[in-house]
Amino acid sequence: MTRHTTRTARTAAGRALVVAALAAAGAVAPVGARMAYAVASPAGTAVATQVRSGTPAGAVAQAAPRVAVLATARNVSPHGPYTTTSDQCAGCHRAHTAKSSALLVDTAPQSKLCFTCHDGTGSSLNVAAQYTDPSVKTNDPTTSSYYQHDISKPTAHILASGDEFGGVFNRHTECSDCHDPHQGSLVNAAGSPTGTPWTPSGRLSGTSGVAVTYSGPGAPSAYTFLDGGTQPITAEYQLCFKCHSGFTQLLPHDPAHPSTDMLDAATEFNPASTSFHPVLAPGTNQTAAMTASLAGDSPYKLWNFTVGSTVRCTNCHASAITMAGTTSHPATNTPTADSDLPTHASSFRGVLIQNYQDRVLKTAADPYTASDFALCYLCHTDSPFTADSGVAATNFTKGGKSLHYLHVSNIRGIGTPGTSIDQAAAGDGNALCAECHFRIHSTATTAAQDARLISFAPNVTAVSGSPVWTATATGGSCALVCHGTDHQSVTYGP
Ligand code: HEC
Ligand code: HEC
Ligand code: HEC
Ligand code: HEC
Ligand code: HEC
Ligand code: HEC
Ligand code: HEC
Structure with missing residues (x-):
């Protein structure tokens, strides 16, 4: 009930904002616009102000050339900066004949509106082609298999500048949830x-x-919603x-399949943890082997x-x-x-840029193939994985x-058949990275045994209780x- 009331109020406010801003831009002069303008929120005022001054607040300078003015007005970017005489608002908004929220x-x-241009006709940036590429599968929420940020279904979306997700289970992704249609470069x-x-x-x-504030390990001590107008995001991850x-309500877990858990990324990437992929801050592995791992070559190295x-x-x-080259991504298949x-x-599950096999175990018949872990080899050398002499770029040696x-590469035929990484004691093929590095974002704690992104998958079982892995002065012990195979405190090290 409360949510419904809030939603109605937000929809009305959003509508008022657009009417007012359109009027300010001289696009239309709806009766009552002045009154509507009086209720405009800071975000809406920002658009109206940009229109008047012709300088969108926070817009980045247009360094790269947009598609030059082509024969038709359709090929000119409609995303600002606008002037007082902009007649571009009407390309996307109508005061009286609008068909969806924000008077669109x-x-x-x-996506219907955006794809009128971003399908290769009105812009060189062909987003529709990415979504319609035949290698992209449809999301399957029943198995938690996501290949895309779904933009095909109408949602309960109102305005991205309003706080739609705070504490609320409201999973959706309209284009404007990630892009401001009034600015960009x-x-x-x-x-x-x-x-x-x-x-x-x-x-x-x-x-x-x-934005997140941490006061130690674990979950953030505070979240701050940044509306994108007066409070811009300053880091890319803040969008995610x-x-x-x-900050929001994530999808529920399926206890039988921990590999499909949707985890709290703000907790996972907390730089106070023992080990994490370095998104918010540099990582904690300063070893020579780590340096060599990142500097070395691989068939997929970018x-x-x-x-x-x-x-x-x-x-x-x-x-x-x-994916087959669209004009936008990847222009050359070798993005920097x-x-x-x-x-x-x-085409890869998890909206991954490259292939990564992490849920389905290898069978005794499957040989090691670099393409199964191509994602990792975009940044890490594959040399420790292709020969037993490949020790320069790894500390996991004996x-x-x-x-x-x-x-x-070399443990085929040992163990019990089974291909689910979520099934205790399964596995008789070569190991996947995910069997020992189960949580690839982070180990998300400050415990010593959670260093080196070591977290064992559910198919690996404990023998003598935790910790199952410990770092030692010169290596580690499992x-x-x-x-x-029973590893009773088996040690490794140079
Ligand atoms: C390329 C299409 C496009 C153009 C051109 C456009 N808008 Fe919008 N506008 C949108 C979309 C889409 C939304 C909904 C944003 C959302 O869902 O968060 C929107 C929302 C708004 C809002 C709601 C407030 C907010 O925070 O976003 C205002 C006000 C607005 N537009 C004013 C204008 C004015 C004034 C112009 C012309 C100077 C204009 N728009 C041009 C697509 C456009
Ligand atoms: C979940 C967030 C998200 C959603 C939803 C989303 N985008 Fe994007 N989009 C991005 C990111 C991230 C980039 C890459 C930005 C960068 O690296 O510079 C991007 C890039 C783009 C680009 C540049 C060309 C390209 O394809 O790389 C365009 C145009 C674009 N998006 C339009 C759209 C349209 C239209 C929709 C809706 C059909 C949409 N986006 C939905 C996140 C999103
Ligand atoms: C009237 C045609 C048209 C419509 C409708 C349109 N765009 Fe664009 N868009 C363009 C053009 C033109 C460019 C300039 C880049 C180019 O084509 O090289 C552009 C660029 C972009 C960019 C790259 C950043 C920038 O501003 O240059 C993003 C992101 C984007 N559009 C998202 C969207 C979204 C989201 C929608 C729907 C709300 C949308 N566009 C609707 C024509 C359009
Ligand atoms: C080093 C590569 C890498 C980086 C960096 C990375 N991820 Fe992931 N992420 C993965 C892999 C691999 C998976 C597992 C995919 C699968 O099995 O579906 C994953 C899974 C996910 C999932 C689904 C499962 C879950 O844990 O919720 C989400 C959501 C996600 N990542 C978001 C993010 C966000 C947000 C960031 C940045 C803050 C990020 N990722 C950075 C590799 C990465
Ligand atoms: C407006 C909301 C929104 C934003 C912003 C957003 N996502 Fe998502 N994302 C979703 C939804 C909804 C799904 C489908 C699964 C779900 O409901 O959690 C999803 C799915 C994913 C998945 C697949 C999860 C899986 O289990 O395989 C990954 C990975 C992911 N997002 C990464 C990102 C990254 C990286 C960013 C920032 C660039 C981002 N998302 C921004 C809403 C969003
Ligand atoms: C049998 C368990 C196991 C498997 C399988 C495994 N790793 Fe590791 N990995 C480890 C251990 C243990 C360490 C920590 C070594 C140390 O620093 O003590 C490690 C460390 C690393 C490091 C840090 C640099 C280094 O090697 O010391 C990288 C990078 C890495 N692994 C990548 C991978 C990739 C990529 C895969 C899959 C192709 C993979 N690992 C498979 C156990 C494993
Ligand atoms: C975008 C680049 C990138 C990709 C892709 C990537 N990594 Fe990393 N990885 C890094 C960086 C950078 C570090 C160094 C962090 C540090 O210094 O602690 C790292 C560190 C690691 C570590 C050691 C962490 C520690 O604390 O000791 C492991 C293990 C690892 N990566 C495994 C993987 C696996 C497995 C994959 C494939 C799923 C992968 N990485 C994909 C960039 C990447």
Whole structure:
């Protein structure tokens, strides 16, 4: 009841904002516009102000050329900056004949409006092609298999500048949930050699998000909604945290399948944890082997990050590199780390930019294949995995031999058949990375045994209780049963 009332109030306010701003732009002069303007929220006022001054607040300079003025007005970017005489509002809004929320010309979902141009006709940026690529599968929520941010169904969306997700179970992704249609540029995201998080690119400017404050390990002590107008996002991940953190309500877990859990990304990427992929801050592995892992080559190598750098969520989650070339992504199939990496739709589950086998165990018949872990090899060398002499880029060694190689290439036929990583004691093939690095974002605690992104999958069972893995001065020690093999405090190290 409360939510319904709020929603109605928000819809009415949103409508009023648009009417007022359109009037300010001189696009239409609806009766009562002045009154409507009086109730405009700061976000709406910002659009109206931009219109008057012709300078969108927070807009990034248009460094790269937009599609030059082509024969028809359709090919000119309608995303601002606007002037007082802009007649572009009507391309997307109608005061009287609107068909969806925010007085939009088209019926919901918003993608219908956006795809009138972003289908290769009105813009060189062909987003529709990514969604219609035949290699992209339909999401299957019953098995928690997601290949795309769904933009095909009408949703309960009102305005992204309003706080629609705070504490609420309201999973949806309209285009404007991630982009502000009134501003934008083709300026790329920027990283920093000193390890600050990646900035949002011009394609995400003006979008709303969520900032986090930590006062120690675990969940953030506070979330702050950033409306994208007066409070812009300053890091790319803040967009993702709007929908993938404890700020909102995440999908429920299926206890029988921990591999499909939707975790709180703000807790996972807390830099106070023992081990994590470095998105918010540089990581905790400063070893020479780690340096070599990131510097070395692989058949899939694209990016040379260092132990001091941060990475973007979109370096791992974006429309697949291997998808048939759209004009926008990937232009050359070799994006740089700062490139336009759209988290739209992929041929790989998890909206992953490259292939990663992590839920279905290998059978005794399956050989090691680099393509199964191509995602990892975008940044890490595969040398520890292809030969037992590949020890330079790993600390997981014994007697001068790579135990990474042993496990991923050389343990076929040992153990009990079974292909579900969620099933205790299953597995008789070569190991997957995910059997030992189950939570790839982070181990999310400060416990010593949660270093090195070591977290064992449910198919690995304990022998003598926790900890199943401990770091030692020169290596580590495991106490567990994996693929039928009893490791009673088996140690490794150079
Ligand atoms: C490319 C299409 C497009 C153009 C052109 C456009 N808008 Fe919008 N506008 C949208 C969409 C889509 C939304 C809904 C945003 C959302 O869902 O969060 C919106 C929302 C709004 C809102 C609601 C407030 C907010 O925070 O977003 C206002 C006000 C507004 N538009 C004013 C204008 C004015 C004034 C112009 C012309 C100067 C204009 N728009 C041009 C697509 C457009
Ligand atoms: C009238 C045609 C048209 C419509 C409708 C349209 N766009 Fe665009 N869009 C363009 C053009 C033109 C560009 C400039 C880039 C290019 O084509 O090279 C652009 C650029 C963009 C960019 C890149 C950043 C920038 O501003 O340059 C984003 C993101 C974007 N559009 C999102 C959207 C979304 C979301 C919608 C729907 C709410 C939408 N567009 C609707 C034509 C359109
Ligand atoms: C080093 C690569 C990498 C980075 C960086 C990364 N992810 Fe992931 N992420 C993965 C992999 C691999 C999976 C597992 C995919 C699957 O099995 O469906 C995953 C799963 C997910 C899932 C679904 C499961 C879950 O845990 O909720 C979400 C949501 C997600 N990532 C969001 C993010 C966000 C947000 C960021 C940035 C803050 C991020 N990821 C950074 C690799 C990465
Ligand atoms: C879940 C968030 C999300 C949703 C939903 C989303 N986008 Fe994007 N989009 C992104 C990200 C992230 C980028 C890459 C930004 C970068 O790396 O510069 C991007 C890039 C783009 C670009 C640049 C060209 C390209 O394809 O890379 C356009 C245009 C665009 N999006 C339009 C749209 C339209 C239209 C929709 C709705 C059909 C949409 N987006 C839905 C996150 C999203
Ligand atoms: C407006 C909300 C919204 C935003 C913003 C958003 N997502 Fe999502 N994302 C979703 C929804 C909804 C799903 C479908 C699963 C669900 O309901 O949790 C999803 C699914 C995913 C999945 C697949 C999950 C799986 O189990 O395989 C990944 C990965 C992901 N998002 C990453 C990202 C990243 C990275 C960003 C930031 C660039 C981002 N998302 C921004 C709403 C959002
Ligand atoms: C049998 C368990 C196991 C499997 C399978 C496994 N790893 Fe590891 N990995 C470890 C252990 C243990 C360490 C920690 C070594 C140390 O620093 O003590 C580690 C460390 C790493 C490191 C840090 C650098 C290093 O090697 O010291 C990377 C990168 C890595 N693993 C990637 C992978 C990838 C990619 C895969 C799959 C192709 C994989 N691992 C499969 C156990 C495993
Ligand atoms: C976008 C680049 C990128 C991708 C893709 C990537 N990693 Fe990493 N990974 C890094 C960086 C950078 C570090 C170094 C963090 C540090 O210094 O602690 C790292 C560290 C690690 C570590 C060691 C963490 C620790 O605390 O010791 C492991 C294990 C690891 N990665 C495994 C993987 C696996 C498995 C995959 C594939 C699913 C993968 N990585 C994909 C960039 C990447």
